[in-house]
Amino acid sequence: MKLTILGCYSATPRIDTHPTSQLLEVNGHMFLIDCGEGTQVQLRRYKVKFSRIKHIFISHLHGDHFFGLVGLISTFQLLGRDTELHVYGPKGIKEAITLQLKLGNSWTPFALIFHELTSKKPELIFEDDKVTVETIPLDHRVYTNGFLFKEKEGERKLLIEKVLEANINVAYYNKLKLGFDVENEDGVLIDHTKVTMPPPPPKSYAFCSDTTYKPDNADQLKGVNVIYHESTFLESHAHLCKKTKHSTAKQAAQIAKLAKAKALILGHYSTRYNDLEDFRREAKEIFDNVALAEDGKVFDF
Amino acid sequence: MKLTILGCYSATPRIDTHPTSQLLEVNGHMFLIDCGEGTQVQLRRYKVKFSRIKHIFISHLHGDHFFGLVGLISTFQLLGRDTELHVYGPKGIKEAITLQLKLGNSWTPFALIFHELTSKKPELIFEDDKVTVETIPLDHRVYTNGFLFKEKEGERKLLIEKVLEANINVAYYNKLKLGFDVENEDGVLIDHTKVTMPPPPPKSYAFCSDTTYKPDNADQLKGVNVIYHESTFLESHAHLCKKTKHSTAKQAAQIAKLAKAKALILGHYSTRYNDLEDFRREAKEIFDNVALAEDGKVFDF
Numbered sequence: 001m002k003l004t005i006l007g008c009y010s011a012t013p014r015i016d017t018h019p020t021s022q023l024l025e026v027n028g029h030m031f032l033i034d035c036g037e038g039t040q041v042q043l044r045r046y047k048v049k050f051s052r053i054k055h056i057f058i059s060h061l062h063g064d065h066f067f068g069l070v071g072l073i074s075t076f077q078l079l080g081r082d083t084e085l086h087v088y089g090p091k092g093i094k095e096a097i098t099l100q101l102k103l104g105n106s107w108t109p110f111a112l113i114f115h116e117l118t119s120k121k122p123e124l125i126f127e128d129d130k131v132t133v134e135t136i137p138l139d140h141r142v143y144t145n146g147f148l149f150k151e152k153e154g155e156r157k158l159l160i161e162k163v164l165e166a167n168i169n170v171a172y173y174n175k176l177k178l179g180f181d182v183e184n185e186d187g188v189l190i191d192h193t194k195v196t197m198p199p200p201p202p203k204s205y206a207f208c209s210d211t212t213y214k215p216d217n218a219d220q221l222k223g224v225n226v227i228y229h230e231s232t233f234l235e236s237h238a239h240l241c242k243k244t245k246h247s248t249a250k251q252a253a254q255i256a257k258l259a260k261a262k263a264l265i266l267g268h269y270s271t272r273y274n275d276l277e278d279f280r281r282e283a284k285e286i287f288d289n290v291a292l293a294e295d296g297k298v299f300d301f
Numbered sequence: 302m303k304l305t306i307l308g309c310y311s312a313t314p315r316i317d318t319h320p321t322s323q324l325l326e327v328n329g330h331m332f333l334i335d336c337g338e339g340t341q342v343q344l345r346r347y348k349v350k351f352s353r354i355k356h357i358f359i360s361h362l363h364g365d366h367f368f369g370l371v372g373l374i375s376t377f378q379l380l381g382r383d384t385e386l387h388v389y390g391p392k393g394i395k396e397a398i399t400l401q402l403k404l405g406n407s408w409t410p411f412a413l414i415f416h417e418l419t420s421k422k423p424e425l426i427f428e429d430d431k432v433t434v435e436t437i438p439l440d441h442r443v444y445t446n447g448f449l450f451k452e453k454e455g456e457r458k459l460l461i462e463k464v465l466e467a468n469i470n471v472a473y474y475n476k477l478k479l480g481f482d483v484e485n486e487d488g489v490l491i492d493h494t495k496v497t498m499p500p501p502p503p504k505s506y507a508f509c510s511d512t513t514y515k516p517d518n519a520d521q522l523k524g525v526n527v528i529y530h531e532s533t534f535l536e537s538h539a540h541l542c543k544k545t546k547h548s549t550a551k552q553a554a555q556i557a558k559l560a561k562a563k564a565l566i567l568g569h570y571s572t573r574y575n576d577l578e579d580f581r582r583e584a585k586e587i588f589d590n591v592a593l594a595e596d597g598k599v600f601d602f
Contacts, residue, residue, distance in 0.1 A: 012376040013342050037372040038339055041314050061404040063375040067368075071338040074364040075313040092404040099400060103362040103393045105443045142406045 001026045001203050002300050006042040008267035008293035010232050011064055013037050017271060018295050019064035023048060024149060024205060027130040032056045033147060033207050039068035040075050046296065050079060055126065058089030059209030060144035070100045077108045084111035088125050090143045091116040117145060122220050136220060138211035140245045146209050151202035162195040212241060213251040218258035226301050227261045230268035231279050249279040253286035267293030302327045302504050303601050307343040309568035309594035311533050312365055314338050318572060319596050320365035324349060325450055325506060328431040333357045334448060334508050340369035341376050351380060356427065359390030360510030361445035371401045378409045385412035389426050391444045392417040418446060423521050437521060439512035441546045447510050452503035463496040513542060514552040519559035527602050528562045531569035532580055550580040554587035568594030
């Protein structure tokens, strides 16, 4: 998985800080997660091929996560896109986008397919043979989801020397990779575990957007490789979390700890702070493997 | 009048080119004209005090003139604005903005007053004691207006030596400035034209947004100081004007010539061109005083 942070600040776009948007590459997919104002310019800056984006996930309908979507869709149209685009987001997103397209008398020539979300429980919203995407119900001032991206378990790997030694016909190799025992050329049943090794463990990424501290999500996130979790505030402003329904860096770390995640990425910083290292320092008191999101940063995992 | 070009390119925002937005300062007002995506960042870049903007004029509801408006309004809200904001634009603009605010559960604490436009004839849409703003009906793919900003005639200027010489009581100075004759301390009626000089001629600015060549507007624009007129294309692409309902640099110059304007500013360039000087060259064949809009450029007139 490769995660590119297009923007990771809260509230309003500024000259040097961009509102939330991320690009997750996994098994050939390029998933766009949230789309604050200016996201299309960030995509150009990091030389992303627009046509590779086929699925956009919007956590909630606050401007810093959503106001760039209509412009991006309009640009897709101007660029002559013809492949379909799937947009997953809270109920109302379809009306907001299509009303603006209608007012501009500019319908998309490509299929624009909205998947409106309303459930307050985790839901499987995307699945193909390699990846699943589930919602992570969050608790913010408006209906909000995070998204959990999981690779499916891949095929077993052939131990090619052992396969040759066991005298197995090439036609059976795929069956072995899928985990079946097969007969060899001499009619002997070969245990697939003797001639293959298990696939690498599938990876997972949890994007936890704007939310109060919500420890009951830890079960769903158990064992996730990487959690991105908003940390709008430092402890000095922890009192603002309740009213604004945001989290501190420490609370984000607490979620990572409860979920037994392998790594935590912090982001969605309030622009009142000058030194992001303070976020890392506070989170590290709870959870060791902490990284800081920064606009343009790429995480490979 | 002071005009700041915040963005002057057509179609989509890019790293170094911004869609249409302009700021016109006139007699204490700061009028924002059009608001493409990223306008709020441009306002920050050029250090504009957000609270000074009280009137926003939107020519039409295509993204490159309009998609930055909802974000700007949301930022006004986050900054704790309490003074009212007037938005003038095509019918539908209110629904588009308020729907998005509603979905984000984020109403403005300040009065947000929409003036929806539907007339296809010039209309007076703003007036105070110093300035008027009229619509300029344009012909584009959707309902579109330009805007004509006119200073009202100011007060006459006192010729202070002559006033003293004429022995006029200070209490009458304002009356003189307004163009009345007054009695001096000796009871003699003083002709105001002898002790004052006429006010400087009022200035005017016409913003002509996206449109085909529309020479019948020249009457309304007669004698205007400065016309900004879109010039999406050069002559080499003149054949695209009909379908897209845009103008060439030459056509923009023709409008300036017919209107007997004092100066022409070109803008709304298609991003297909590399050298903006070509626009100036083609326009100059028709009209001499041509300037090129560029993002960040300031015109004082």
